[in-house]
Amino acid sequence: MSISCSGNAPNSRPGLGVLHGNLAWLNLVPFSLVWSVWLFRNEIVFKKKVMDWLQLELLIKLRLASWFKVKYPDCVISLDELMSDFSLVSSSSSWNHLPVSPARWCPPPTGFLKLNTDVALLSNVSGGVGGLLRNNKGDVLFEFSESTNIAPPAVLEFEAMDRGIRKFLNSPWAKNSRLIVESDCQVAVDWCLEKVAPPVPFRERILNLAALARTRGICFRWIARSCNIKADKLAKQGIG
Structure with a gap:
């Protein structure tokens, strides 16, 4: 199963300056959760996929991070770093002030x-x-x-x-x-x-x-x- 994300992020994009605390990514959580569970459920029903909680968790995190990067393109934190620790975006003021560096290898999630x-x-x-x-x-x-x-x-x-x-x-x-x-x-x-x-x-x-x-x-x-x-x-x- 691909861990590439499908579907589109919610459309509205508030400016970075008006976001407070970690609400920026928390607002995307229910969309990512519901959409990921729905797609996973379809694979179980129509493709006889076995329920896999670890893979579902990984898909939810990847979709959440991917949507966040699409919705807030000024964020320079890498996709893997976001998946590992969403607290990195808890302060909106840091998103576009971090030095831009080449993508680097990041460790996998637990499990x-x-x-x-x-x-x-x-x-x-x-x-x-x-x-x-x-x-x-x-x-x-x-x-x-x-x-x-x-x-x-x-x-x-x-x-x-x-x-x-x-x-x-x-x-x-x-x-x-x-x-x-x-x-x-x-x-x-x-x-x-x-x-x-x-x-x-x-x-x-x-x-x-x-x-x-x-x-x-x-x-x-x-x-x-x-x-x-x-x-x-x-x-x-x-x-x-």
Whole structure:
């Protein structure tokens, strides 16, 4: 299931200067809650999805943060930082006075682990895939750097996610934790979310992983390259 948000934020947008305390995001909570529960309920009824309270909580937080960023574009706090701590916007005066910095990796919510993966190519001669699994404290639970056959870049990005997911499922952490997979390749993420059709030569494998991810409640996210620096380094180390 995608953790991308759907639907539109409520239309009215009061000026930043007239908001007080944490009412700015609290006003969006009931909309995010009701809409997320309704969409989740539809997936249970029509797609036979199993009830998953952790994933529902993650979806509510992501939708709330996404709507807030749309409604108040002057806010420079990142999406992941908002999801982790909405008290960051408790003072409206700080939203547009914070220094703007590149997006950075943020730890997952409690109950989840994050897998970041990437790929590196050397002049279309050899390639490497790499990734690492981290908990909500930022501790590295495992990492990998491996060589790979040459293929289109998006296919290699999928390869990196596939290898990382299977390593997670074979690890002791798979029993008690949920997984968020992050990649800086939008095309590969969309394949896994079944938003676009994968290329025919790789279709069966990609669809099999997408089905496995649905069964295990694995979430996929696109992230900026600046959030994926460590995975990029591991991929370069894996070049054969």
